[in-house]
Amino acid sequence: MPSAGLLSARKGQLYALLALLALYAAQLAGALLPNLPLFVVASAGGLALDLVVQQRQPRLLAVLGRARFDITARQLVRDLLLVVGVARLAEPSTAGEATVVAGLLLAYATHFSCQLVALLVRRDRALPVLTRNVDASQLGLSTAPPRILARQPGRRLLSFMVPATTGLLVTVVTGDMVWGVTGLAATVVAFAAGTGWLARWLLRGRRAPDERTTLDWLDAWLAAYRPTHAMYFSGGSSSAYQANMWLGTLAAVEGRPLIVLRERFMMQKIAATDVPIVCLPKVAHLMALEHSPLKIMIHPANSGKTSQVLRIPSLKHTFVNHGESDKLSSCNPYAKAYDEVWVAGPAARERYQLADIGVDDRDVVEVGRPQLAPIRPLTGPPSGPFLNVLYAPTWEGWTDDPGNTSIMLAGEHLVRALLADPTVRLVYKPHPMTGSVDPRAGEADARIRALIDAANAARAAEPGRDRPGPQAAADLARRTAELNELADAVFRPDADDVERMLVQALPEPGRAEAVGRAQEACEAAFWASVAEWEHQIVDGPLPGLYSCFNTTDLLISDVSSVVSDYLASEKPYAVANTSGLDEEAFRAAFPTVRAATILTPDAAGVPALLAAVRDPARDTLAEARTELKRHLLGPDEPPSLARFDAAVQALCARADARRARQPAGGEESLREDALREETRLRLGESVPGDAEESEDSVTA
Structure with missing residues (x-):
């Protein structure tokens, strides 16, 4: 329902x-x-x-x-x-x-x-190009007319x-x-x-610059900034998290980073960052990167528009994905279109070899997962009065592969079993795209939320169930306001894309680090503002997934990148088997579950699992988790960020070597070809923004 x-x-x-x-x-x-x-x-x-x-x-x-x-x-x-x-x-x-x-x-x-x-x-x-964190004052842009x-x-x-x-x-x-x-x-x-x-x-004083002037300015800015590595991203509004998880890594790598987007709405979906952002909606204008100093493109996701940027031979391209999992989608045959495929550890390399989809093993580079640094390692058995359990099912996916998500077949059984234990505090964090493909997943999610709400109401009625005082809520409100003020640019209600370019011209130095600290403080305030006995439904940006990792003692999930990331903590985890395979075949098919407790759809194994988490003597999978962590994420030394940086520099060197071998001017026709294709594709297309700004789609 x-x-x-x-x-x-x-x-x-x-x-x-x-x-x-x-x-x-x-x-x-x-x-x-x-x-x-x-x-x-x-x-x-x-x-x-x-x-x-x-x-x-x-x-x-x-x-x-x-x-x-x-x-x-x-x-x-x-x-x-x-x-x-x-x-x-x-x-x-x-x-x-x-x-x-x-x-x-x-x-x-x-x-x-x-x-x-x-x-x-x-x-x-x-404008043919939108920017953020870039000084565009030379274009003489004006503020927007009344909306x-x-x-x-x-x-x-x-x-x-x-x-x-x-x-x-x-x-x-x-x-x-x-x-x-x-x-x-x-x-x-x-x-x-x-x-x-x-x-x-x-009138002349308020008109925006024409297309040629804007593109010439972009060429000049690229020549002056001299970007070395860029992240390319295209997708729907709900997929922005796939790019946001790489922002810190992109900025930390040696060189001059850049973010290249294709959808105008995505400009405000990218989280706080000091990295310059350029949005090029049309493929013809994308070719402005052809003769720029940019060397490599890093791709966290495949999209229909990825093939357009792959046409630029002066760039080297690598696919890093937005997570490590054993899903079939993690071995997409499209990966062979890239110059290299960067993976976390040996497990992903083996996954590509077994999939036999045309990815040469020599093009697979193990770089670890730099984003996992905030995840705290296991320090011992749970010490508080409640065992904190995170249930984080993935979504149903675009394919009809069995066992993509547990939420439909096992979700309610798992949640009922967890709620039945009076010493368990459940943290439920569904994937943000749950129900976007299969309505049954959304209906199961709604029923799970109702179960959790009912359990919270019953617990609240028990004697001695105190909640944090009003000071904790006030502190959370204050921290949230500080975070929003730092992270979100403040626009006039009438502002359009051009005016936002003016407002977001150049960030204050260290703004991204300040946002990170504010987010950590806000997450800490969130957990302090809720009762330790109260089950939580987490479906907003705060607290983040890694904060949920650090707050919980056990993860129950599906075959997904969440499992790989959680392994960085070496805490116990369980995976729901809704694939139809028996346990032995399930473990053989999905290496990420080899150190997991396997739960059947009826959740019969939940009580034994909880007992093993409470008593380390019953935890027979601790050594397996340590070994699997190295297999999935690579060694602890050198640090993942150092390995990622080395991979960036090596691929940049390959791009330099290729350019040195090419005669000057050999790629001059790419932009003209793209322009002709763009003209054919867009005959009769409306003005960019007309659909999303029409009176039928505008919101208050």
Whole structure:
């Protein structure tokens, strides 16, 4: 069954839709009967409700848009009914009726004129490149025009039509046409003034630089900055974590790092970093990297747009993935497209050899997992009154491989078994993409959350269940505010991509380190603010996964990179076997589970597992975990970051050697070829940002 939040949202959409339809019907009935109070209330209520829907129901707006009943159609119907009501209730003269109709036509004409100017402004401000942590002052960028004028046509139409609607309704009540004419005049003036104000952004002083000027500036900046290594990332908004986990490593490597993105929305999804970020949405403009000093590209994920950057032969490319696991997706045949594949340890090398997908063993480089440094090692058996258990199932994945996730077949059984132990405190952290492919996973997640909420309610009713005082909550609020202030740039509500370039030009030195310290303090404050007996559902950015590792004594998960990362602590862990294989075959098929306790879908082994965690004498897998850690993540010495840095320098040297062998100018045609392909692909495509900024998708 859908989650309570989803059900509530759907109910809200349904109620709003039914209310809109009811008000239209009431407005029509009030005009035809005629019934003055009904007509006035329905007309005013319909406009007010549509304004609320614009603010709070973006999904409903999208549905209405797909049904060809967008805001323009809705307002036009409302105004036509208003004309009928004026004619039936106010009984104006022929000249008065003509004035009302002419006034409405003029209002819509000025609205569409404003929309045309808004389209021109958005086209002008759709730069071919966006940057962050880069000084773009030479481009002479300007701040954004008011959002309601440039990017919210629906809200603009509704808001500016308020005077006309109000005046006509007063006319209906009083019979005096002066009110209606005055209201229509005010609406026309508002639209005309808005059009004139918006047109200022098409004047020379406020216009954005043209494409050629912007790309020349980018070429000059690349030549001056001289980046050596870059992380390339493309994906959906929920996949940003795959790039964020590599930010610290990217910045720590010797050289001049760069981040290259392809989606405009991703600019604000990348976490706090001092590394310069460049977004190049079009493949033709991506070729600006062709003759830059950049040497290598590091890829934490595959995407449809990865093939576009692989066409640049002056760069060397390596795939690092965003985690180490035994999933089939961790041996994607696409990996053979890269010059090298960097893995954590020998296990991944063996995985590629066994998969036989065309990746040459000579191109596999073991670099460890530099991100795992914050994970604290096992110091002994649990010492507190509660055994803290982390259940972190992975998501269902894009493929239909059996056993991708335990949440559907085993999740509820595991959670029930853990909640049945009065000395267990459960920390439940599902994958952020759970339910995005298979609705059954989302439904299972909702049921698990309900079980945890019920268990917390029962525990809270027990005597002696104290909670931290208000000071702890206040400290968490203060720490969170400090973190948000450091991590998030503060934009004006009207800011667009161009203005954000101005705001995020150059970070203060050490800002990323300050954000890291603030996050650690915020996570510590979070755990201090919750009772040690209270089960936790962690589905936001805080606390992070590694903080959950450090706070818990046992992990229960699936075959995923979470298992490999947790092994850095050498704490006990268990894996749910929902693959259909027997235990022996399961261990043989997935090396990451060789040091794990294997749990069946019915969770029958949970009590014995908990006993083994409490009593080290029963923990027969401790040595196996130490050995498997080295096999999965590589040796402790030299440190993983040092190995990663060495791999970067070696691949940069290969790129330098290749360039030295190539004749100058041999790759000049790449950008022209890409431009021709881009033209073919994008014929008829809308302005970048039109879809996401339309009145049907804008949020409050």
